Amino acid sequence: LNVSYQSINKVLPIIKAGCRNSDIGYHIQRFVESKKMNVIREYVGHAIGRNLHEKPDIPNFGNKDEGVRLEANMVICIEPMVSLGGWQTTVSAEDGWTVKMKDGSLCAHFEHMILVKENSCEILTVDDVIKPSILEV
Template identity: 50%
Template structure:
């Protein structure tokens, strides 16, 4: 396998990636289900670790370039890569991004959701709805014969039409034998640009959307990215297979 080419997976390989992706789905569902005021992010991380081990998988993020936790937990103005802590408690009204991946029998899966903590503001709810819709638009554009740029153009068009901005510092990616493979999948750009989408490509499509401007900065921990203007951010992600019959979401039960 070359690190500088886009891999096309066989049907058997896609099935193996789907196995990893369904573990990701199940763990995220369980972690999302215990999000509540007063719960610590460290408790969520411990739950994700336990459930991953029970399924015979390994966390994809822990140790990756030195990342210290099993799951990324990003709250409110944190965009991505927030580090869980036993001393940080969720509060009613927060929005919490949960980004999680596993490696199972040598294959990777990756997904993210942003969930409310109790009741949230109308503005926060609209941001989550828009980001979820942007992911749907990006996936719908991921058709064989198209281009990677079609995905970003679809995401950006929906997001900006609703008055939000797309983060440019972080992008989606190919995935398979490694967590990050080619091609990069930006959430912005021009349609009909970039690599051709071909059956067998596996993409992690992951819009990161800010209520304010697109600029982010990384905190002193070297990981947590926050919005420069302090605005709320949301993040949704699926691992998707390109097929002759259209995009297939692997991180969701069929």
């Protein structure tokens, strides 16, 4: 849980107009992998507007300096999904909805909705819901 949550906070300083969507993923992936964990690649964050899921995608992995440049006043959802094992998932045949790690490892997911500003960003979701005790191991 900590690594998923912390990866959002690590990437906030780079989010501003002109930042590329792949830069966000690059920094999330580097942080997560530095903790000897993996980012799930089959699900990504996204822009949000009139529709819940809009382009561009905001991956949790990738290379620097590639992809779409973010613009001021865009709203994006950053959703790092972190696995203690491999990065591949499978969908439960029982309900066709539940996602599990292919190798059976544990995973965690946090999400923040972010307003991209000219020279910074702003978290739009309420952060005080996450109690420190949840993140203590």
